[in-house]
Each structure stands twice: as structure tokens, then as C-alpha cells.
Amino acid sequence: MTMNLEQARFNMVEQQIRPSEPLHEDVRELLHFVRREEFVSPAQRHLAFADLALPIGHGQTMLVPRVEAAAVQALKPRKHESVLEIGAGSGYMAALLAIHAHRVTSVEIVPELADFARANLQRAGIHSVDVETGDGFAIARATAGPFDVVMLSGAVAEVPGDLLARLRVGGRLFAFVGRAPVQTARLYTCLGAGNHRVQNLFETSVAALCDVPSSVQFKL
Numbered sequence: 001m002t003m004n005l006e007q008a009r010f011n012m013v014e015q016q017i018r019p020s021e022p023l024h025e026d027v028r029e030l031l032h033f034v035r036r037e038e039f040v041s042p043a044q045r046h047l048a049f050a051d052l053a054l055p056i057g058h059g060q061t062m063l064v065p066r067v068e069a070a071a072v073q074a075l076k077p078r079k080h081e082s083v084l085e086i087g088a089g090s091g092y093m094a095a096l097l098a099i100h101a102h103r104v105t106s107v108e109i110v111p112e113l114a115d116f117a118r119a120n121l122q123r124a125g126i127h128s129v130d131v132e133t134g135d136g137f138a139i140a141r142a143t144a145g146p147f148d149v150v151m152l153s154g155a156v157a158e159v160p161g162d163l164l165a166r167l168r169v170g171g172r173l174f175a176f177v178g179r180a181p182v183q184t185a186r187l188y189t190c191l192g193a194g195n196h197r198v199q200n201l202f203e204t205s206v207a208a209l210c211d212v213p214s215s216v217q218f219k220l
Helices: 002-017 025-033 042-047 065-075 092-100 111-123 136-142
Strands: 055-057 082-086 103-108 129-133 147-156 167-177 183-192 195-204
Touching: 002 025, 002 065, 025 065, 025 092, 055 111, 065 092, 065 147, 065 167, 065 183, 065 195, 082 092, 082 136, 092 103, 092 111, 092 129, 092 147, 103 111, 103 136, 111 129
Parallel strands: 082 103, 082 147, 103 129, 147 167
Antiparallel strands: 167 183, 183 195
16 A cells, blocks of 8 residues: 555656646655645545545635645745645645745634644644634734745635735745636735735636635625
């Protein structure tokens, strides 16, 4: 079984992700190091490396592996930086970000998913992630900023301006912006007060964040 899992992991990274996304060596190593099968239910273990958005309940899914890799590569978290993730899901994205960051705070509005993420991170031996239960946008507003790195692990119609305003200079925010069935993966980089570079990276389709305020989720 171990050899089968290792072969599946190798195939995911080398055959599924690399042809569609030129990978930096550190991201490639990261995908081999963080065991994706630790972040799914036992019944889904055989699907942990599949090229699909794996359902995790409550209308939410794990991001497709190549999308996870692209997000980490775009954000480039550093050892001195703290990360805020809104939408913990299974905890896997937080785990990927945590390896290269100082600390990750991951917020999940669905209590069952927050518990799932905590259990998965503990089993994987990743201790630099704090999973909080609650409205991620409300917690972000109440948290002392500015932020180094922000990951929105689900789709929004637009990124709240007050969240962008709390990025420190050089800070990055990754989001999936737009309505289903297609959203744009977008990277925002703070260049100064009220000044952000916006890069449209690729098109994809992901589940909407559960905790998006209605004014953000439906206003275009």
C-alpha cells in the first residue's frame, strides 16, 4: 500500500501537475513532502491524488491538486511571514502554506470542517497552523494587521476592498474571483497604500466560500 501511495503521489506531481504548471523545485518537493492522503476521509484515500475537486461535505471540495500547487507557487510564503487563510476545508492548503511560512491562521465557518481540518493537521504532524471556527471575513477585520499573505480558498464575486487594504507593502492575496461555472485565479500584490498589482493567472472552477458576506458574494 505504501508503494502504491508513493507511486500515486509521484504520478500526481510529475505527470498531472508539472505538464500543466511549470513547478519551482521547492513547490515540487513540498507536494512530495505533505501527504495529501492524510487530508481526506479513509473512504476517499484512493482518490487523494486524482485530478478532481474532491467533495469534503457541506457543499465544499478540496481544490484540484494543480490549482493548489499554482496557488502556493504564486503566493511564495516566506519563513518570516504569517498567513491568513479563509476557508480551511480539509486543512491541506494550510499545510502546504505552513511549510514555508512562519505561522498560518486558517478560518472555517463550518464547525465540522474546522474539526476535520484540525484532526488532519494533527495527524500529519503540522503544528504551525491554528484553525479557528467562524466567519473568516469578520475575523480578518478583527485581527490586528497588516497581513503578509492571504489565501481565499474558495470563490468570491469580488475581493473585499477592506481586506486588500490590510495587506502590508509586498503582501500578496490569492483569490478565485467570479461566478460559477468559471472563475479567474487572481493574485493581488500590495505596492503601497491603495495601490495593488493585479495578475490574472488562469481560469478554473471552484466552490464558493461558505462565509462570504452576501454583499461580496453577489455584487459584481
